[in-house]
Amino acid sequence: MSKTFGATSTTDDVLDGVDLSGKRILVTGVSAGLGVETARVLAAHGATVVGAARDLKKAQAATQVVRDQAANGGSLELIELDLASLKSVRAAADRLVADGRTFDVVINNAGVMACPKGVTEDGFETQFGTNHLGHFVFTNRIASLIKPGGRVVNLASAGHRFSDVNLDDPNFETTEYTEFGAYGRSKTANVLFAVEFDRRHKDRGVRAIAVHPGGIQTELGRHMTPEITQAMIDSITKSQPAGEGFQWKTIPQGAATSVWAAIVADVNAVGGLYCEDCHLAELQNEPGLRGGVRSYAIDPDNAKALWAKSEEMVGETF
Secondary structure, three states: OOOOOOOOOOOHHHOOOOOOOOOOOEEEEEOHHHHHHHHHHHOOOOOEEEEEOOOHHHHHHHHHHHHOEEEEEEEOEEEEEOOHHHHHHHHHHHHHHOOOEEEEEEEOOOOOOOOOOOOOOOOOHHHHHHHHHHHHHHHHOHHEEEEEEEEEEEEOHHHHHOOOEEEEEEEEOOOOOHHHHHHHHHHHHHHHHHHHHHHHHHHHHHHEEEEEEEOOHHHHHHHHHHHHHHHHHHHHHHHOOOOEEEOOOOHHOHHHHHHHHHHHOOOOHOOOOOOOOOOOOOOOOOOOOOOOOOOOHHHHHHHHHHHHHHHHHHHOOO
């Protein structure tokens, strides 16, 4: 009988007794927080981990714990990947394809959150360009390396509940920019990308899942003032049933759902869908930030439309 995990489960809980020897897993964003913890637990259980990061010097220092705890043949290799630069994204993907070694899992963990209005190297709004378009190009370019039976895990967020994607104005050229509105768009895009990638690849046995890690205090929140953070917590608490206020997760608890979706979950139950707290999320369209997934984030037609718009924006078809 399979084990049941929940909001307080940690990465070590999820992988207890699991041997990942011989598995090769790619994790983006391994210079801090969830990415480091994800890489640590995978390597500790024997996986060969390829960690991608924009700043290799920072990642090298941050991932010492990964190398220290690697066991059963587990290891870590770092590659340079700046998701805010399509030149960097394509170069990283091309190097992996030329190398030819396959992957069992790709975990798209990297991202930015609630940052001031700006643009990527290619002129895309920073959060949409980094969180979605960078991963969109990177994952599609290495899709041939993902083995049948493999999985792609996109780190989305309950923040997707802030806003649907706006395919008429993805770069906020005519609509008012708000930090969390933009974040919401990018996180909805992460879910929709998983929905459509799953549809396109499941016939060859490759599935995609979107996950919400929970509220964790990591470098992701570097742009958030204490006032903004408290206002967000108050809003969440207000929208919850009585007695179910907001609680931070630890980093090992936050990374647990990524690892669960990547390794442990029944992929036929979660493929093409959105998960939280180590389980499949329920449809939840009530206003206010709370658990569950909004219907627009898992709508297949919305996913197809985003895919087409993304191809148009990056000038590449997959």
